[in-house]
Amino acid sequence: MTSKEPPSYKLVGVIVAIIVLAIALYGTYSFLSWNWATGPGDLLAGKGWTFGQWFYNLGLDFWLVVGGVIWLVGTILFLMELGGVTLEGLKLRRFSLRWDAVDIATTALCAAVYGGGLFATGGLTIIPGFTWIRPANALTPIFGILFGLPGAFGTAIGNFIADAFAGFLSVGSIGGFVGNFLLAWVPYKFVKDASMRSGKSWAQFYLWGVLIGSVWCAIYIGWWLYFIGPQSPVLASFPLTGLPAFLVWGWFTPFVVINNAIVTAFVSAPVTAALFPYAKKWGLYWGDRIQYKS
Amino acid sequence: MPNDYGLIAFVVFLLIVGAILYAMRKPVSRLILVFGVGGVLTLIAYFVLIFAGVYDNVTGAFTPTPVLNAFAVIVIVVGLGAGYYAVQRARVKK
Numbered sequence: 001m002t003s004k005e006p007p008s009y010k011l012v013g014v015i016v017a018i019i020v021l022a023i024a025l026y027g028t029y030s031f032l033s034w035n036w037a038t039g040p041g042d043l044l045a046g047k048g049w050t051f052g053q054w055f056y057n058l059g060l061d062f063w064l065v066v067g068g069v070i071w072l073v074g075t076i077l078f079l080m081e082l083g084g085v086t087l088e089g090l091k092l093r094r095f096s097l098r099w100d101a102v103d104i105a106t107t108a109l110c111a112a113v114y115g116g117g118l119f120a121t122g123g124l125t126i127i128p129g130f131t132w133i134r135p136a137n138a139l140t141p142i143f144g145i146l147f148g149l150p151g152a153f154g155t156a157i158g159n160f161i162a163d164a165f166a167g168f169l170s171v172g173s174i175g176g177f178v179g180n181f182l183l184a185w186v187p188y189k190f191v192k193d194a195s196m197r198s199g200k201s202w203a204q205f206y207l208w209g210v211l212i213g214s215v216w217c218a219i220y221i222g223w224w225l226y227f228i229g230p231q232s233p234v235l236a237s238f239p240l241t242g243l244p245a246f247l248v249w250g251w252f253t254p255f256v257v258i259n260n261a262i263v264t265a266f267v268s269a270p271v272t273a274a275l276f277p278y279a280k281k282w283g284l285y286w287g288d289r290i291q292y293k294s
Numbered sequence: 295m296p297n298d299y300g301l302i303a304f305v306v307f308l309l310i311v312g313a314i315l316y317a318m319r320k321p322v323s324r325l326i327l328v329f330g331v332g333g334v335l336t337l338i339a340y341f342v343l344i345f346a347g348v349y350d351n352v353t354g355a356f357t358p359t360p361v362l363n364a365f366a367v368i369v370i371v372v373g374l375g376a377g378y379y380a381v382q383r384a385r386v387k388k
Contacts, residue, residue: 099321105380112373120366157332164340165365171300
């Protein structure tokens with residue numbers, strides 16, 4: 001880590017990392033120690049997975065509104081990036097990306113590696129038809145931080161491919177498409193030093209890349225599944241997926257949070273630091289390819 | 295199934311939007327066309343695997359899936375190789 005930055009950044013980095021790791025490890029521990037013999041239906045009787053119960057106990061009205069806002073913001077940001085407008089701090093800026101052979105090849109490469117990595121573990125099902133244990137999620141912040149938008153769009157396509165090959169493809173996959181885009185987009189926008197050589201960049205990584213990215217992605221997909229599911233306030237008479245609300249908010253969403261957080265917390269940052277010099281040398285680092293217009 | 299029709303409609307929509315933007319010479323059209331073409335190929339693979347009965351073998355949690363694992367290795371290797379080749383070729387052209 002660089003010696004030029006104030007020591008307070010390193011301290012903040014350590015504190016943020018400890019908090020995020022504690023949340024991820026507690027969620028994982030409570031998930032693994034749950035009595036799997038009782039079945040997820042016991043969640044309704046208050047005997048569910050503790051970490052998931054916290055989510056579910058916030059109530060469906062809470063999730064309808066808060067999840068809806070999070071979903072809407074995520075969708076707007078996704079469409080803005082497609083339209084060539086991005087967020088810089090609190091300002092909107094127009095940017096230009098050529099989408100030439102290198103950008104398209106980077107997108108396809110990320111999609112293939114992420115998709116292949118995901119469906120390689122497709123048999124480790126947690127909720128049949130909806131999610132599975134996904135160690136390849138560790139790739140998303142790496143792709144986002146190093147490759148920027150091509151990496152983020154590559155992860156979106158990769159998730160779609162993985163849903164298909166693992167047999168999980170449904171209208172819910174459209175939520176997964178944007179949700180996984182956000183999982184890479186958040187560290188791309190908020191981790192400022194891709195070389196990961198400073199305490200500040202590690203603090204930003206754990207806060208944005210691990211915690212906020214994971215939670216945002218999980219709530220984004222969870223709200224979509226709830227909205228098109230059998231207990232939707234709008235589509236209940238014509239549900240497009242069959243996941244009941246207690247499974248969406250008590251199992252699916254918290255599981256996606258801990259799955260994303262635990263693998264990204266331990267794997268992604270050191271791999272990003274190791275790959276950054278190569279991405280830079282090959283001209284694939286997003287900061288060398290993007291042009292701002294205003 | 296409504297699910298499948300919804301996905302097919304989504305992919306067709308992407309292709310149409312990509313084609314319109316391409317006609318308007320917008321650079322982002324290439325990305326949207328990649329979404330659309332990728333979606334078509336993914337759906338084809340999905341339906342082939344359904345009719346091949348691969349998913350019937352995934353019956354519950356922690357089911358071993360050697361077929362999926364083999365596909366995964368192929369996709370990763372082909373993707374890495376094709377990506378590396380395309381990036382190197384583009385750099386040589388510059």
